[in-house]
Amino acid sequence: MRGWAAGLLLLFFVLPVHAETLRIATFNTEMSRQGPGLLLRDIERDKDPQISAVVAQIASVNPDILVLQGIDWDYENRALQALQLRLQQAGAAYPYVFARQPNSGMASDLDLDGDGRLGGARDSQGYGSFTGAGGNAVLSRLPIDHGAVRDLSPLLWRDLPGALLPQHPDGTPFPSPQALQVQRLSSTSHWLVPLKLPDGGSLTLLIFQATPPLFDGPEDRNGRRNADEIRLWQLLLDGALGAAPAPPLVIAGGANLDPNRGAGRRAAIAALLADRRLQDPRPSSPEAGVNTVEWQRAGRMRVDYLLPSADLQVLQGGVLWPATSDQTATPASRHHLVWLDLALAPQ
Template identity: 35%
Template sequence: MSEENDSRQIRVATFNVSMEATNYRSDGDEKLNEKALQEQLSSGNNSQIKNIAEIIQRVRPDIILLNEFDYIENTDIGISAFIKNYLNKSQKPDTKSIDYPYVFLAPVNTGEPSPFDFNRDGVANGKGGDAWGYGNYPGQYGMVVLSQFPIDEKKVRTFKHFKWKDMPGALQPKIPESGEHWYSEAQWQAFRLSSKSMWDVPIIWKGEPLHLLAQHPTPPVFDGPENRNGFRNHDEIRLLADYLSGESYIYDDQQSNEPFSGKRFVIAGDLNASVHSKETVPGTMELLFEHSLIDAQFIPTSSGGARNDPSDPLAKQHTAFWKSRADYVLPSKQGLVVVGGGVFWPQPQHRLFRLVKDRKASSDHRLVYLDLVWQQL
């Protein structure tokens, strides 16, 4: 957008790219698995990653959050390799390369070992369901922000270590039959709310900050009647809503409880929640849709999503092949006007359907974007 349009208009996107190392090697050796994504990023030839890059090149967002891009601290073999070897190279004769000179990434809770038996299987092995966020190695299912505008890194706030117990009225999971808390007292005192993290990333646009509020809450499934993942998903999203509301109980990873004071913001991410999902705790997405500061009126759609489930009149809103609206770009009411948007999901007869035909082609999620116009406050 920035290359071809007035600087008062910007395109912001989110894309769960399903780029974790376990997708590229299945030999069972975890240490090798952790390096598998790095090897594919350096090659420039992986078909799935090439398709992801082509989708980004065709949509051309100015700012994009990538979910499920493994956290690799050394950016030269991580996100910078993706930009250099894939995005900076035209993937097809009718696509142009694209560059993102500004990047933000940080550690996440997924796969980071805890000392606890969170999943109550009798073994505290520090990974999978016993990690601070579900994952088999540190950094799995990470996230990263790419921007064509400068990032004010000194003012970035992360909330990886915020403890669930510190949220007033937290939905503490219980075993229905006994009423016993799922997590022991020691576990509850230590438990981190964010399955990955929550980020407030100020991006300087027209000399002022546009706050990208990035999240990827845990899926509200893969648990039992205690609904520990459903409750966690709800409260992760509540943390975002309460942060916008300036609730004083929230503190960041620097132990600052300074309230959010941004004017223009965009929420982006795979939130793993839907008002139409039976797994989502009722009222979860309403925390954002009905928030006084959020403009949730515009709903991105696609004809491909509609074709994926012709029996559902809401299918055009879906952002995942498993027939749900799970991915969101939600702007502030102040300072921004939505002028368009969509979901990249071509119909089966379209020549670009090859990019989304199945999970191996690119991802089980679709890129979602909004076009926003700057409005003077």
């Protein structure tokens, strides 16, 4: 494939073997479409202004490692490969990619949201009306150790130590005991993706996108699930979910939770940010401070995160918040790209 070869060639110009810094970014692109195959169609047609804005913003930051949310998954990763080609054409080549089927859009045969109906988007393992809706992905200039990837997405919610399982007012399981027998914790995915560093070591990405802590009832199903999706990382670092990953590592993705405002169990993200095994560089922008999203009603919040392990040296970082002077421009996403520069060698 000529595009792959060109991307691999460009790798040696963009990320030399002895590079001393590594730029990592996470971006909830919100590129999910209304049905399977539509994202691939829109990327290949090259006429969609939102996708063009996403590509332009990624190329402007030009990270070496890019963790994406809100991108539809398909069995052959054709949409991801189409985006890979568009980015290469924009000057941001990524020869290595990773994506697996997310829980979002994974149909169940049960009423998982308790509305008394079957087959709705909220009856999937994670919200989604079709297989692969709104998944996660990695694009990288560092080789991905596919054989060492750990996928915690199949973990049942009830099997998480101390799970905050929802209940009816009488204390019975919500929505039903049968539903909680099959309900996975991850609304999208929880992945551990090791990357091979130039010095022979590895850097592990801990990737997720948690459910919004909204759109439920007094049982607080989504608020509880959101908190447990965030808390999973600390349990993993504790060794409570199998072998704890060795540093260096970076938690990358969307918590859908601000530590200071908005709905949800904010103590969950506050605890993660305060964990001494991690560091919170608090990347920011002149336009919006540490905020990473702007919702029409809730306003600006910090919900997208890059949290390196404490052993890593952070050189600089930021949140890409393009100027709003051109009101006719199509926004890439309500979320904004978050990036950090990490030191790979003593500075």
